[in-house]
Amino acid sequence: MKTGIFYGPGDIRVETRPDPTIQEPTDVVVKVTYSCICGSDLWAWRAINKRETGGPVGHEFMGIVEAVGDTVTKFKVGDLVIAPFSISDGTCPECRNGMTSACRHGSNWGRDDNDGGQASMVRVPMAEGTLTAVPDHDKLNEQVMRALLPLSDVLCTGHHVAVSAEVGPGKTVAVIGDGAVGLCAVAASKRLGATKIILISTHPDRAEIGQQFGATDIVDARGDDAVKQIKALTDDAGVDAMLECVGTDESWETSFAMTRAGGIIGFVGAPHAKDPSLMRMFRANIGIRGGVAPAGAYIPELLPDVLSGKLDVSPIFTLTIPLDDLAEGYQAMDERRAIKTLIKL
């Protein structure tokens, strides 16, 4: 087979290697029909990320099943399969929770002795947990094949950033990053029913694709100017859903400024930002949400349950005092003699 090999920044060569074979009964061997290059592949190419030399590259591909391991029943020789950019068993708690990218037995293409995806053939470990077959593929033309390939990464990533930010009917969305992921985030937002989809793009060719994918507004600006335009488009409030598809400190800054109070930032750009929590959140897809409770909005909602006696948290008041004893009420809480002090007038 032929496979791309990383020899250093700016140096990737296509070499001939022995064809892959079934090694585990859960393996499948795929003859690749389409592959592509990811923005993240460029990190090592550009020497932004350090990478050892000599290993195979690429993690987005589709192809025809050439051989199946003994325990594989989900696929047969001749099937067209799409590979996602991570290898997963499909059965662990993470996979059952839909978090295949955090599979506890998972791995990645081009690591741990796995083949790379920019190759003519690939051995796929844990094939049943990893691959999806395309039904009736022999009837599909090349245009459909080109539309299927982005499912291996960039379309799912664009979908993920939109889902993470709870994009849905009626929502106002802004997308920062007009690369392939950002453009797919526009398409995914449209599919999910967003009402207003604002793409921040200073490149007319990319903005045009964005409009073709469903962007309702283009903001051709950066930084503060872009924030001002987004505010003007959103009643001076900011967007419901901010889709962060860049990952720099600057884009995070802009994203916060563009998001309305109570809104949510979805992010899929592997963060190169300084914030240590972000990388931790990124790896495990752990979200963070909260802040000052909008008590005024919640009181009418909770009031009926309190009045009916279904919701009674008054046992937290372990001390009751008259107003004149206010200082003692503070003191008791400070010394943890009281969980919470009630003042009865």
Place this chain on the structure above:
Amino acid sequence: MKTGIFYGPGDIRVETRPDPTIQEPTDVVVKVTYSCICGSDLWAWRAINKRETGGPVGHEFMGIVEAVGDTVTKFKVGDLVIAPFSISDGTCPECRNGMTSACRHGSNWGRDDNDGGQASMVRVPMAEGTLTAVPDHDKLNEQVMRALLPLSDVLCTGHHVAVSAEVGPGKTVAVIGDGAVGLCAVAASKRLGATKIILISTHPDRAEIGQQFGATDIVDARGDDAVKQIKALTDDAGVDAMLECVGTDESWETSFAMTRAGGIIGFVGAPHAKDPSLMRMFRANIGIRGGVAPAGAYIPELLPDVLSGKLDVSPIFTLTIPLDDLAEGYQAMDERRAIKTLIKL
């Protein structure tokens, strides 16, 4: 009237001041019947937060309407009203989005010439946007009054942390912080239908209230030991929803370790943690969620729309090459000549 006044850390005095009167046509004057002390009131008491002396204290109260401004129609003299801990107009975009605590015209008790809530009387600005009336209050006994008061802050805050972390039927929840907010978070999680509610508490008296409020499990441990116990209770995966009711670096560390991949951390403890993004998220209730897309889980979901032609993002492939030209494909993306390179085998 009588009102608590802050004279410095550990020094709060109750003084007599002139009764408040209607100053704006949107005002209401309330005769306080119940008030209470918040954990956050202790920050200035303990000198953790710096605060100027001479100002009124308290922000959680309920009481009877004594006087109403000319434009107030929602309330009448004699109504029982509950005040949330923030003042809001109820009409701005933030309030319409349910984010009353981020009201662009809002204010706080004891600031900007507003009265404090630990007082016998309070002038309430923007009363119609701020207060909620309790229907048929003359029939309510003291136990119900005690159950109503937490709506002013701590119960709504407990509800908010649960809502923020998407607590609902079938969810597994852990609560860190066994103070009044944490205990209310337990009650709110039960009300929202959580299946398993784990309270981390090393204080038997608080754990007992937690169980009364709906905690199904108590983890009587801290740090790594607590994480181990949570993992043991959750198939070694962590919880779906982590409710952070402390706000220290240590509790954040523990919270991350206890949350499953794809889970979410709700937080309401005003963060004293080092992370600068958290304070920004806290003030405006901006959530962050995302990470490595679980493409393997999404492919089957998106595949039908791609096959039907409804979802075609192939225009992102602005360059198509044979595998042998792989390096040129990288180069073209590096130089931004291509948005994304497709490799056709």
